[in-house]
Amino acid sequence: MNISPDIFKPFILKDLIARVSNPVTVKKNVFYTQIGIRSHGKGIFIKDPVNGEELGNKRVFWIEPNCLIVNIVFAWERAVAKTTSDLNGLIASHRFPMYKIIDHVDLDYLTHYLLTPKGKKLLEDASPGGAGRNKTLNQKDFLESQILLPSLTTQQYISNFLLMLEKRIQLQQQKIDLLQEQKKGYMQKIFKQNNLTWKSIKLQDVFEERAERGYNHYDLLAVTLSQGVTDRTDIKKDTSSEDKSNYKRVLPGDIAYNSMRMWQGASGYSKYTGIVSPAYTILKPKEDVDSLFFAYLFKTDFMLYEFKKYSQGLTSDTWNLKYPLLKDIKVKIPSYVEQKGYLIFY
CATH class of the missing domain: 3.90.220.20 (DNA methylase specificity domains)
Known part of the structure; x- marks a missing residue:
């Protein structure tokens, strides 16, 4: 026009x-x-x-x-x-x-x-x-x-x-919202915890904490509720500290999460090498662990409830889930081969 x-x-x-x-x-x-x-x-x-x-x-x-x-x-x-x-x-x-x-x-x-x-x-x-x-x-x-x-x-x-375009956007958003609800429903079924063939483990059996600092030259990453781990340049507002010497390193395959919002789903699988705020916790997968499988598992209602239950703090504004608390959470998981197999749904 x-x-x-x-x-x-x-x-x-x-x-x-x-x-x-x-x-x-x-x-x-x-x-x-x-x-x-x-x-x-x-x-x-x-x-x-x-x-x-x-x-x-x-x-x-x-x-x-x-x-x-x-x-x-x-x-x-x-x-x-x-x-x-x-x-x-x-x-x-x-x-x-x-x-x-x-x-x-x-x-x-x-x-x-x-x-x-x-x-x-x-x-x-x-x-x-x-x-x-x-x-x-x-x-x-x-x-x-x-x-x-x-x-x-x-x-x-x-x-x-412009109004015609807005109506089209609204219709597309409605379709996306329906697909998101459908995906959530499938996730609850796929990752249900009553599978008799899955073994019970603690999260410390599959993840250790990565707390490596001093990588100031790395790109800054962020963890959001909707996008998981993302390049910080995708987010316009930068509230990070100028001194990044205490920021933590993240490597591809890690799971990073916001310690104060893990119970809300603020976690994600990282495809990037970068650094994040000290407020985040970084989970490094152990051998024969598909961290992408766990990234989806961590978004299910069951896991969000567990994260909420294990978080410490007087009110929801102060709830915090650091690795020493998270590592003791019990969960049922399939074998490594099955973990990778489940990901064909995504």
């Missing part, structure tokens, strides 16, 4: 949109459902209902349909969305101002625009302050911002095209 730049004209946002607000008269014994807005254009989510007494003196407003809605605390992270009639009867705090279209702009186009790099810069420029919660959107500066727009007809054409 090619749009000639010469058809774009400058506009000031205050000439295109106007703030709307319908305050809620909060009653103590009435339940209200609030909304929130995720950053990075990930949309609106609905919170659990609360009664008026819990809301207290909080200023809240009825959701108006067909509006641009902004989270002023995280506008700089593109926490913007479009309201719909599905949200009628829900409320939002004063931190979520809503704007109606008044002239020459398509709501879907404007919402998509604010999610682009140029839109992000506009929101950042109107959000002075330091990092995080101090970067609050100045609504006056926001409305004084300039935006370049094509004709309304062109805006609507672009919006319809």
Whole structure:
């Protein structure tokens, strides 16, 4: 889709949109459902209902349909969305101002625009302050911002095209979600622990801990819930320490896991040579052990329960599973040949 730049004209946002607000008269014994807005254009989510007494003196407003809605605390992270009639009867705090279209702009186009790099810069420029919660959107500066727009007809054409793509993405995501559920079901059957031919072992019988440090020149790796062990360059946000002398070496075939999130499935088989944060534990497979088989086994409900049971800490935020605790976990496994055979399913 090619749009000639010469058809774009400058506009000031205050000439295109106007703030709307319908305050809620909060009653103590009435339940209200609030909304929130995720950053990075990930949309609106609905919170659990609360009664008026819990809301207290909080200023809240009825959701108006067909509006641009902004989270002023995280506008700089593109926490913007479009309201719909599905949200009628829900409320939002004063931190979520809503704007109606008044002239020459398509709501879907404007919402998509604010999610682009140029839109992000506009929101950042109107959000002075330091990092995080101090970067609050100045609504006056926001409305004084300039935006370049094509004709309304062109805006609507672009919006319809983008909405069509979004619907296709949603359909594909639904298919992926169904396949993930199907895979999870198969995993529970394949790795079930009531197989009479499998032998019972402790994890220390098949893995030892790798705690090798001093490999600062190696690439940085990460362990995530969804992707397992991955190259850190695939993750945009880098929170690693500048001094990596204490970081641990990972080799291909190792299993690395987040000691505080093992019970949630934050582990994975490594295809890479690299280093990870000292917060991770590295499992080095012993002879005649297929670590990829164990990487899948560690994601099953049974193993996640075992990891949770063996973790130490007062609350889930502090639960920790280091190797000295993990090594004593008992599990049933097939022979080495069978371990490799099961992997044909993956």
